[in-house]
Amino acid sequence: MFLNNFWRQVIILSSLVILASLFFPSGESLKYSYQLNDIPREPIIAPFTFPILKSEEKLKTDLEEALSSEPFVFKRNKELVKKWTNSLENFFLLSEDIRQTKDQCLQSKDLIYRYRYDANYEMILSDYKTDSTKLSQLVLDIENKYPVSVQETPWSSFLDVEYQSGIQYDLNEFETIIIQICRNRWAEGIYDIPRTDIISEKIMMIHQDEVPFMANPDEYHDLESAWIRAKQELTQSYAKTDEDQYTTGYALIVEFMKPNLIYDKETTERRQQSRLSKVSRFQGTILKDERIVDANERIIEDVLLTLESLANAIDEKEGKKTGLQAFFSYLGRLIVIGAIISFTFTFIGVYRMPIFQEWKMIFLIALVLLVELVLVYLLVIQLGFSPYFLFLTVLAMTLTILFDARIGFMGTTSMAILNAVMIGNNLDFIIIGMTLSSIAMYNVRELRTRAKVFTTIFSLLFISFVILIGLGFFKGNPWSAIWIDLLPLLITSVLAPVVTYGLIGLLEIPFNITTDLTLIELLDFEHPLLKRLQQEANGTFNHSIVVGNLAEACANAIGAHSLLCRVGAYYHDVGKMVRPEYFIENQFTGENKHDTLTYVMSAKTIKNHVKEGLELAREYKVPKIVRDFIPMHHGTTRVEYFYRKALENAEDPVKVDKKAFQYPGPKPNTKETG
Structure with missing residues (x-):
């Protein structure tokens, strides 16, 4: 009879238990779940031989050293030097054409005035029009090909026949100096990536048809340092008082002096991955029956790392189990998870039957619980975030606003236990999570104004201080450890109410729920x-x-x-x-x-x-x-x-x-x- 009426609910709850089991650790590994400064009552002996994992800091350091020891690969490209040298020479040729054409235009214009009454006036006028058309075309060409505006300083002076002071630019000398400065930098070598991106201690330089060789990265320039060195050399050739000529020269260097040391990203990353794969993730071995820690001894960081390595090794062995051994292990996991989750749904079935009869409401509650579980698994277990980024508080407020405080409390209780088991039987998590969630539920149980958001935030901030400092004093933790755990709690206290209010807006309409808001x-x-x-x-x-x-x-x-x-x-x-x-x-x-x-x-x-x-x-x-x-x-x-x-x-x-x-x-x- 029950299955006939509630078969959808049974499917939803069964699916929730099965999905939750995918993120749950093995039961055997939980025997070795301790916290820093815990004191075991019995000696802990290694049940089998297993490797000791490196700490996150040690592994990170080793990986960084491996990366720095693998040289970045660069190829010197001579063809690019030829290309940009030719482009620079073509620019000066075009500039010379413009200057000569301007000179012809000025002469033609002068002749028009002088021979305005002469019989050859029409021929002179025709020559002037031809010169003007040619000049316009040349100006259009140079402005299209290069970042040059003929009407603006310093290009108007550079392309004029005579300089403002009356001294004509010597284009040949100017061209020689600019090209030589660029060649000097190309000879030294210019990276096509910023120097700060090169993290290796050495680089591998490959020249065309030459044997690769190792070099110090600081022997070469990136584009920015090459410009600075070129500017210094340009200053030696042209006084800073000749501002237009100096500015023109530097603008040409920036435009035409391009990198000639090309980063071979594919080869470098392939070699880096090969080097990283050779870095050991372990730093020693514990033999079978070796004592890890004695009874009544404080668990220090090295011992805690060894216990975490043992739990990891047990999880790996669990994954390799087959047959009845694997079946009974998984069955036990389902029973434990089902029992914990039943706290919530048994309460709903007994005391909130109208809600239990609506399968969509059961689906919504199961969805909220599952999302919280997945977030804890991904962010805390996989990515190593602090467990005190309490998604539990968001869950508590969400269920309280959507349904009522009692459902919120039962859901929070179930998830607090599940989360604590997932992150290693962490009793502190249950105490802190349940306390903050209870305060949050109390604040949102009757919503009348939007100001409740701020009331909730301030309440959570205050209780976070009190409960964490209290636990720290009780366990004798140093202030440094207390502050490390306090920061994520404070962030959660501020963000949780805001996230909850946004989440409520997303859930109300599709599930046809009317909240106090x-x-x-x-x-x-x-x-x-x-x-x-x-x-x-x-x-x-x-x-x-x-x-x-x-x-x-x-x-x-x-x-x-x-x-x-x-x-x-x-x-x-x-x-x-x-x-x-x-x-x-x-x-x-x-x-x-x-x-x-x-x-x-x-x-x-x-x-x-x-x-x-x-x-x-x-x-x-x-x-x-x-x-x-x-x-x-x-x-x-x-x-x-x-x-x-x-x-x-x-x-x-x-x-x-x-x-x-x-x-x-x-x-x-x-x-x-x-």
């Missing part, structure tokens, strides 16, 4: 439906506000959801705005529309406000939990006034149809709608 928004008098009610049926609007105050007070007295009662009261009579004049609270003129209707028609008109209210609520997307107040606040009662009038005026009261005066229902099914 949504109810608060529905209380806003600027809501379109309430605004219409206020404008079209003001008497009903005022009546709803009064009923809301009364309903909230009554709900508080009987332990019902007071916020939901107030919201339901605001919207319970929205259907009256369709025919407001038929309801007494809106009859301000003294005229009563019912005087012209039969008692049955009057009752029908009154009853229709339920149907019309539901239609309006659906149109304005009012949540179902609030829509339920519209039909349930009357239930299946009668429109008593008109029913009594019909009885009084009927020839045969027995023939009066009671159903014509009865509301369609349904009856209230919760304390709030009642």
